[in-house]
Amino acid sequence: MTDLRKDFPLVDDIVYFDNAATSLIPxxxxxxxxxxxxxxxxxxxxxxxxxxxxxxxxxxxxxxxxxxxxxxxxxxxxxxxxxxxxxxxxxxxxxxxxxxxxxxxxxxxxxxxxxxxxxxxxxxxxxxxxxxxxxxxxxxxxxxxxxxxxxxxxxxxxxxxxxxxxxxxxxxxxxxxxxxxxxxxxxxxxxxxxxxxxxxxxxxxxxxxxxxxxxxxxxxxxxxxxxxxxxxxxxxxxxxxxxxxxxxxxxxxxxxxxxxxxxxxxxxxxxxxxxxxAGMDSVREHERRLTRKLLGGLASMENIRIYGPAENMERIGVISFNIEGMHPHEVSHILDEAAAIMTRSGEHCCQPLMRHMGLPGGTVRVSLYLYNTEEEIGLLLETLEEITRRL
Ligand SMILES: Cc1ncc(COP(=O)(O)O)c(C=O)c1O
Structure with a gap:
């Protein structure tokens, strides 16, 4: 999938993890x-x-x-x-x-x-x-x-x-x-x-x-x-x-x-x-690999709470989490400022679900697509480590 990245000029400057809201365009x-x-x-x-x-x-x-x-x-x-x-x-x-x-x-x-x-x-x-x-x-x-x-x-x-x-x-x-x-x-x-x-x-x-x-x-x-x-x-x-x-x-x-x-x-x-x-089977497999890496990395960090199904369940590459003691908007803002990583924060147009889960501020959401890479997941995990270390 990496050779596709040349078709998406924006990925040279930023890490785009807000694909569930809207994707980039080739x-x-x-x-x-x-x-x-x-x-x-x-x-x-x-x-x-x-x-x-x-x-x-x-x-x-x-x-x-x-x-x-x-x-x-x-x-x-x-x-x-x-x-x-x-x-x-x-x-x-x-x-x-x-x-x-x-x-x-x-x-x-x-x-x-x-x-x-x-x-x-x-x-x-x-x-x-x-x-x-x-x-x-x-x-x-x-x-x-x-x-x-x-x-x-x-x-x-x-x-x-x-x-x-x-x-x-x-x-x-x-x-x-x-x-x-x-x-x-x-x-x-x-x-x-x-x-x-x-x-x-x-x-x-x-x-x-x-x-x-x-x-x-x-x-x-x-x-x-x-x-x-x-x-x-x-x-x-x-x-x-x-x-x-x-x-x-x-x-x-x-x-x-x-x-x-x-x-x-x-x-x-x-x-x-x-x-x-690109092949939808390959897109799916690529996102599965990235999801596995991200969920594994998040699970190993203190102060991070992940929501949603485990990696081995039927799921897509949409991952919601929170850092204890921080508002999701704050986390998303720092990810952008510190490492040009775009994530979505808040209620994701799902207020009843957020209420049902007892999350009035919502979550930080990372959503993946075919142009995302393992290196980008690595950068996200490092930046989150840095944020949690400062808590
Ligand atoms: C599951 C789901 N349904 C509906 C929508 C609404 O899509 P649109 O804003 O393109 O109408 C979204 C957008 O995020 C969505 O994720």
Whole structure:
């Protein structure tokens, strides 16, 4: 993976360990976006001139590349702004009935909790399952909570705070028994593990392009069936319109009203190609090796408390910890000042989880990606040793 680093100019100056928030972006992705802006900028799906034809084709290709990336040879792949928009599209687009219920967990990012909590205004019940301290949840909790009134289960594939990977396939099987739809928030899984939506057996899979080497303002909603109504209506998503009525287009067009983020989505397609070339199995293995080294190093230090599953459990390279007696923001600030190491500190958009774990200030979070190195982990551990020595 080290030869990839030349594509990420920022890694020469800093250590970037905030990949769960947003990843860095490689030069080929920037070039793909620039090429659109410089050489064939035009709107998509409108008109017939040569520029719009090229732009439309490349924009269409991005849908196909993203679909292939998650093993979606069927269903509909919609390009969105981010994971948050994708989840809200499902929450707002399903036809809810009074008495329906949604099952979710306290592990969720606010983006996979608030859209469901808001449904309470419409008479929908929301059950929130509580995880164990390492972020795991018993399947029996889902078996108990899901019944024939459960319209939807909404869960993360991997936690953005603890790194825990949830048994989504087994949860899909429970949903199946009750005719319940399953939405998987893949914001932290798709960038880091091979994902196959067919294999998972979910109905909706949501993730963010900007967390997987793509530009900001890019996300994805994959749906097994196009069974939601669109969030927005307007140009670019209709079959026909009269002054009285309109007929919606089919496919992804139905859900993409207005001019999309064309350069960004073309960049997203290039980002997917980049990851495929690196190989998602290799990305996973590389991050596993770094996670092992980091967890081992942290465990050997006094005054450090690690949260989340052990290294030998199913987990991603998202590691949360605290130094006793120090606020996470203070630690993160010193890491930046002392060694140009970028980490995330605070509640990670997971206030219910932080409250459940008794961590009002949150944690320091290190999140890894393919361009990170063992040397960078070494530097982090040395700097943390130095900080704890001064306590
Ligand atoms: C698990 C999870 N879900 C949802 C989101 C929201 O992603 P976005 O800000 O791209 O909408 C994040 C972002 O960190 C996340 O980690």
């Amino acid at each position: 030069e080929p992705v920037i070039n793909a976006m620039n090429e659109f802006e410089r050489r064939y900028r035009a709107n998509v799906g409108r008109g017939v001139h040569r520029l719009t034809s090229i732009a439309s084709q490349r924009y269409f290709n991005s849908h196909q590349k993203v679909a292939r990336f998650i093993g979606a040879d069927a269903g509909t792949t919609v390009l969105t702004k981010n994971t948050t928009e994708a989840i809200n599209m499902v929450a707002c687009g399903l036809k809810w009935n009074k008495g329906d219920s949604v099952v979710t967990t306290a592990l969720e990012h606010h983006s996979n909790l608030l859209p469901w909590l808001r449904l309470r205004e419409r008479g929908v019940g929301v059950k929130v399952l509580m995880p164990h301290p390492d972020g795991t949840l018993d399947l029996s909790a889902f078996e108990l909570a899901v019944n024939d009134n459960t319209r939807l289960v909404a869960i993360s594939h991997a936690s953005n705070v603890l790194g825990t990977i949830l048994p989504v396939k087994e949860i899909a099987a429970i949903c199946n028994e009750h005719g319940t739809r399953l939405l998987v928030d893949g914001a932290q899984s798709a960038p880091h593990l091979p994902v196959n939506v067919k294999d998972i057996g979910c109905d909706y899979f949501c993730f963010s392009g900007h967390k997987m080497l793509g530009p900001t303002g890019t996300g994805i909603l994959w749906m097994k069936d196009s069974d939601i109504s669109p969030l927005l209506v307007g140009g670019g998503m209709i079959e026909s319109v009269s002054t009285e009525d309109y007929t919606l287009a089919g496919g992804y067009q139905r859900y993409e009203a207005g001019t999309p983020h064309i350069a960004g989505m073309i960049g997203l397609g290039r980002a997917v190609e980049y990851l495929e070339k």
